[in-house]
Amino acid sequence: MKLPPRPLAHEEHGLLLGQLALVLAPQARSLPVAISVLLVLLMGWRWLLWRQRAPLPSRLMLGLIAGLVLLVAVALVWQAGGNMGRDLSVALLGAFVVLKLLECRVLADATLVTQLCFYLLLSLYLFDQPFWLALYSLAMAAWLLRNWLFLGHPEARGHLAVWPLLGRLTLTGLPWALLLFVLFPRLDRPLWQLPQAETVAATGISDTMNPGSVSQLAQSTEVALRADVEGGPLPAGALYWRALVLWQFDGQTWRPATLRQRQAIPAPALPAADDTAAYGAGQPGTTAGMPLASGTVNYSVTLEPSQHPWLFLLDRGQAIAPGAGAVVNADGEFFAREPVERRLRYRARSAPAAAQPLDLQTRQLALALPAGNPRSRALAAAWAERYPDPAERARAALRLFAAAPFSYTLSPAPLGREQIDSFLFDTRRGFCEHYASSFVFLMRAAGVPARVVTGYLGGEYNPIGGNYIVRQADAHAWAEIWLEGRGWVRVDPTSAVAPSRVERGIDAALAASEIAALRAMREPGWLQDLRWGMDGAVYTWQRWVLQYDRGQQARLMRQLGIGDSLPQTLLAGLAMLSLLALLPLALKRRRADPVQAMYERFCRRLARHGCVRAPSEGPQDYAARAARTLPAAADTVRDFSERYIKLRYSRLPPALRATELAGLRQALRRLARLPPAG
Structure with a gap:
């Protein structure tokens, strides 16, 4: 049986609106003024609808707006002498992503908008490539990935630390990126020439x-x-x-x-x-540098x-x-x-x-x-x-x-x-x-x-x-x-x-x-x-x-003492990439659930006081036996056991889960102050 599409929550609409606004903002440097004004009006309208929790426009209204966008595009193409050009192509992509946002109602629509945001982010590099854009696009890509994860898995908000996960993925991929950058420089000339909407002065x-x-x-x-x-x-x-x-x-x-x-x-x-x-190294009367x-x-x-x-x-x-x-x-x-x-x-x-x-x-x-x-x-x-x-x-x-x-x-x-x-x-x-x-x-x-x-x-x-x-x-x-x-x-x-x-x-x-x-x-x-x-x-x-082209690469290789042995360097680099690919698997250690880790420490501390948990003994039976064996710590043992069972076997809201985790840690610290068994 096919499940019905999941509708989007109000907060998810706001998330999509915010991420698209941040992706489109740098485009203002290059978009035609008419398209920029139109995009600002459409984004402002979408924000008002979201703020007032008003219904989204009908398909007829969206069709009329799309026709208006096409009319503006045709006028700009005619003004440019029939040349569609790079600037106008990117502008139209941005306009139709905004239109898609105006009809975004279910998860599939939100996924498509997020994917198109990645294309808009990449289109920024068609104009220029300043260093701040690399930092901005990297941050935006990480945020888009985070949003995409939470759109598809809303339950991950209370159970998954997303930013540490993205940080680990970045650190894992960084050596690959650096090695590929050094070994495969830019081409001396681009593979194709992008058409310009107008002649550059x-x-x-x-x-x-x-x-x-x-x-x-x-x-x-x-x-x-x-x-x-x-x-x-x-x-x-x-x-x-x-x-x-x-x-x-x-x-x-x-x-x-x-x-x-x-x-x-x-x-x-x-x-x-x-x-x-x-x-002039090697010439008479010259000194390096x-x-x-x-x-x-x-x-x-x-x-x-x-x-x-x-x-x-x-x-x-x-x-x-x-x-x-x-x-x-x-x-x-x-x-x-x-x-x-x-x-x-x-x-x-x-x-x-x-x-x-x-x-x-x-x-x-x-x-x-x-x-x-x-x-x-x-x-x-x-x-x-x-x-x-x-x-x-x-x-x-x-x-x-x-x-x-x-x-x-x-x-x-x-x-x-x-x-x-x-x-x-x-x-x-x-x-x-x-x-x-x-x-x-x-x-x-x-x-x-x-x-x-x-x-x-x-x-x-x-x-x-x-x-x-x-x-x-x-x-x-x-x-x-x-x-x-x-x-x-x-x-x-x-x-x-x-x-x-x-x-x-x-x-x-x-x-x-x-x-x-x-x-x-x-x-x-x-x-x-x-x-x-x-x-x-x-x-x-x-x-x-x-x-960083082939000339820069050759000079870098000479600085590193590699000289003209570039083929051997490529082979060594590919071998290193293969080792890097296997390294995460070799070093991978299953991260214990924090709740389970604290329970294992709980069992070890009770064992030091003579109450060893049997392999088949459940947490509730074990806590009851430990309370009878150690009456001085009975309240702490029961408190820890009850919190552990809630966290382990119940689905708790994020706020309540955080409260129970804090109580679990406090109970474990109180147990640590129990005098050792005589």
Whole structure:
């Protein structure tokens, strides 16, 4: 005979409502606003029904609501150009789980809602994977398991300690998880690409530069990259994170030379070495853990998604880890083969570039100028006539910026049609792109090959995490000039008008009102220490968990002295897993029921007083005989026996069971004070 479905109690409805609310809460970071509002309304309605103990809506009402949800979804798909996308798919799953909760009446419905909550919890990882989400999802998974157990077995509430049970299961599975994590790293690329509902906006440095293009990033505290530099912090003047070289100028905008970017070759690869050891080990004049000689620096970069293919290396990049799959051109620009759409970690090496001759085509490109800006041309021509040495012409331009009333600001006056003339002779207020652009123009007009370079300058050193944090606000533009016998030489004209920009960062060079958000982040005090600690935890999570791939695994194996014996390590790991699987069985000991354990102690204590229990003697007969044998303890023996029989053979409510257990312990303690038998 089939049993009727068990209806849910009022408290169980509240439990389901609470767990779904906690699972859906983190989804607010990514769900479409319209769906989020709809989910909040539906959850609020369900809460009111539960609070007032009102009946659940009819199937007709639920059908109308489901139709409304589908209409909203269709509208969002149409708005996204027909692309269902990841965000909307997860949103619809959440909406229909809420609808299922609105018709949840029996145990089977509650079980389905709980199972779907696990899927919603997993969907959080489709967007991002911060370390707090791992802790949150672990706690929520444990709570869902607890609720699922109590839904299926309500009687377990008074008889089973759930949290210790879940703790033991976690400790049992933890070695398995750690070993599998170490032995089977993440794939270098995902097996499939999830469709996006809309194109993700590109962030950070652009491939063009005009007045305002760099300064608009100065207000952003968003992290662009993090870097570990071997040997500790570097001097401030060495923290130029190079991205792009801009050659072509049309009077308004600087652009790269597309043909030169296409002439790229596979980037020189670093040797297979751990990023915490000296990459130059074995080379003359090097020491483990210290930068190489001749200004060579080794470091690791964790680049945030930018939707651009260019990579950032310290000026000048020489080699990059082969796992990055990068290419490099003659201008020292490093590119990934595809736009960086997910967090990317790579090791790199930078060193001073060797001087090379300048071919005729590159010289012509480095001297090309558009028509216009006559005043700037006349000034540069005067320098060319006065200073035969090109380096002296560059110093003349820097003296101009340092002596004239130029100012470094995020709010310059609008420039006229002749941008360079307008800036140099009229407004004299600008950001780094103004100074780099005008300097390169002057150098070219003076006959000195020059080009613009964009990237980041500086970075906040986190003494707790031991790494640099480079933000979008650190975006910068500088110049390079070509000098005979020296090659391309970096010149930062911003340092002439605002030397503190190079020495102490952008927040030291600008007024507090211009970068209030960035200045507030870098104020000293315990809040900054807390922020450094949090950032260090985030970076450690990214480095050793989210970015644990085959390269990280190989470096870890070398650190452990395993080297290239990965197959043997896999076999040993699988053997260890097998032993771990058998270990719980070998160590398993049946946990005695606390009531039975106390009864056995009761029998042992009576035996020490000469009253030994016969194997076939029941608890009631044994207690009667012990009371006659030990009249001084008769009341205690009977009290213990009665409580034991209740706990052992009766189904008691949880509160009464706890009371009887406490009385049983007290009776056993009183019996312990009985004088030993003479």
